[in-house]
Amino acid sequence: MSDAPTVFDSESPFGSRTDAELVALAQGGEMQAFDELLNRYKTKVYGTIYHMTGNHEDSNDLLLEVFEKAYFSLEKFKGKSSFSTWIFQITKNHVINHCQKNRNQNTFSLNEITSEDSDNDKFREFISPESTDRDVKIKELQNKLNESLMKLSEEHRLVVVMHDVEGKSGVEIAQILRCSEGTVRSRLHYARQQLQTHLKDYLI
Amino acid sequence: MNDASQEKLLKLLAIKKLEQPSSNYFQSVESNFHRRLRNRPEPVSFWAGIVDSILGRPSWQYATSAAFAMIALMALSTTYLRNSSGPELASNRPEYLMNEVENMTSKDAETELKHLILTANMPTDKALQASYVLDTIPSAHENTLTF
Numbered sequence: 001m002s003d004a005p006t007v008f009d010s011e012s013p014f015g016s017r018t019d020a021e022l023v024a025l026a027q028g029g030e031m032q033a034f035d036e037l038l039n040r041y042k043t044k045v046y047g048t049i050y051h052m053t054g055n056h057e058d059s060n061d062l063l064l065e066v067f068e069k070a071y072f073s074l075e076k077f078k079g080k081s082s083f084s085t086w087i088f089q090i091t092k093n094h095v096i097n098h099c100q101k102n103r104n105q106n107t108f109s110l111n112e113i114t115s116e117d118s119d120n121d122k123f124r125e126f127i128s129p130e131s132t133d134r135d136v137k138i139k140e141l142q143n144k145l146n147e148s149l150m151k152l153s154e155e156h157r158l159v160v161v162m163h164d165v166e167g168k169s170g171v172e173i174a175q176i177l178r179c180s181e182g183t184v185r186s187r188l189h190y191a192r193q194q195l196q197t198h199l200k201d202y203l204i
Numbered sequence: 205m206n207d208a209s210q211e212k213l214l215k216l217l218a219i220k221k222l223e224q225p226s227s228n229y230f231q232s233v234e235s236n237f238h239r240r241l242r243n244r245p246e247p248v249s250f251w252a253g254i255v256d257s258i259l260g261r262p263s264w265q266y267a268t269s270a271a272f273a274m275i276a277l278m279a280l281s282t283t284y285l286r287n288s289s290g291p292e293l294a295s296n297r298p299e300y301l302m303n304e305v306e307n308m309t310s311k312d313a314e315t316e317l318k319h320l321i322l323t324a325n326m327p328t329d330k331a332l333q334a335s336y337v338l339d340t341i342p343s344a345h346e347n348t349l350t351f
Contacts, residue, residue, distance in 0.1 A: 035234055042233045046225070056225055063233065064240050071241070111223040142223065145216060164217040196213055203212045 012036055019083040027074055034074070037083065038067050044166070045091050051161040052095045052154070054146040056109045062098055066091050081175060088162075088176045096154045110142055141202065148198035156191035163188055 014022055014036040025033035045066055050059040070090055077086055149157055155177075162168040162176070163184075170188075174181045196203060248256065258264055 038234060038237060042230055046230075046233075047221075050223070050225075051220055060229075064237055067237055068240060068244075111225050141216075141219075145220065160217065164214055165220045192210060192213060195217075196209055199213065199216065200209075202216060203209045 012039070020079060023074070023077060023079065023083050027077075034071060037087075041084070041087055042067075045087060047166055048088065048091055048158075048161060049095050050111070051149070051165050052099060052157060054110065054150060056111055058098065058102075062095060066094050069094065085172070085175045089178070092158060092176055096158070099154045099157075110146060144199065144202065148195050151198060152191050152194055156187050156194070159184055159187040160191045160195070164192075 012032075012035075014025070014033050017025070017033070017036070019037065019040070022033045022037050026037065042063065046059055046063050049062045049066070050056065053059055053062070066087070070087055073090070077083070081089075149160065152160065158177070159173060162173050163170070168176075170181045170184045173184045177184065259268065
């Protein structure tokens, strides 16, 4: 599993450090080192939370809560796993708790798909480029996809989000969820079957 | 479900990656995080937390208020009963009253005794000059209406 940061910020004094080095510095009280870790992982953590909740406002709060929890638990982090695995374990626990508490309040405040994205080839299979109400169709597709995801259990949804949306490997997901790879594959298979049933009108 | 359907599902799920918050959202995350740390309430001690969790409940707040009200009421009642005139011990009576009773030999002793009991709690200068006639007309009785 890759522990290397995805984005190196050349302006940051800690931009060239590895995660492990930044963790050690942050444990020693260096706030800027933790800020660097926050900046490296905020987009990915936000993505996981957002695709789990389908709500931008909740995702914003949960993102800050996850990093707050990580900041105050950092001294307990012994480096047995990578920082990436550790921060996603915190994210998983936090977001699953949130989803279970708010199971009956599925209110979507979905982020917009930008117009340049909507012209992307990815949409061609689902929405005709000649369609006059193209934006409406994209919104409808977005809503239908989120509704279908929300019908899955939190555990199944998390596996789909991490594997099929964010592109994490089975090994990485197994480490985050603290289960076997077989369990990840089994959950993924079941979740995809469920989604195919819910989205059959779009998959013809 | 066939492979083509699954492939299409994976493409559909990949579209979710395009859902992004506004471009400047991630720039403010760091400052929001620092603000959150600054505004974090001070951690409370274990026992303070227990007391807060008990007294912080609305039902317990009502119960505590009711208990305080009851205690206050009982304290007021006790004070009132202690100050009010009840059966009095002979040893607690004023000395002048005891002397008068001892010296009483006349046959209208009963009437005299009643008078002494009635006036026992009055100041001594007024006790012997009991008067039931109003010297002045109360203001409420004055006729202020003139036509």
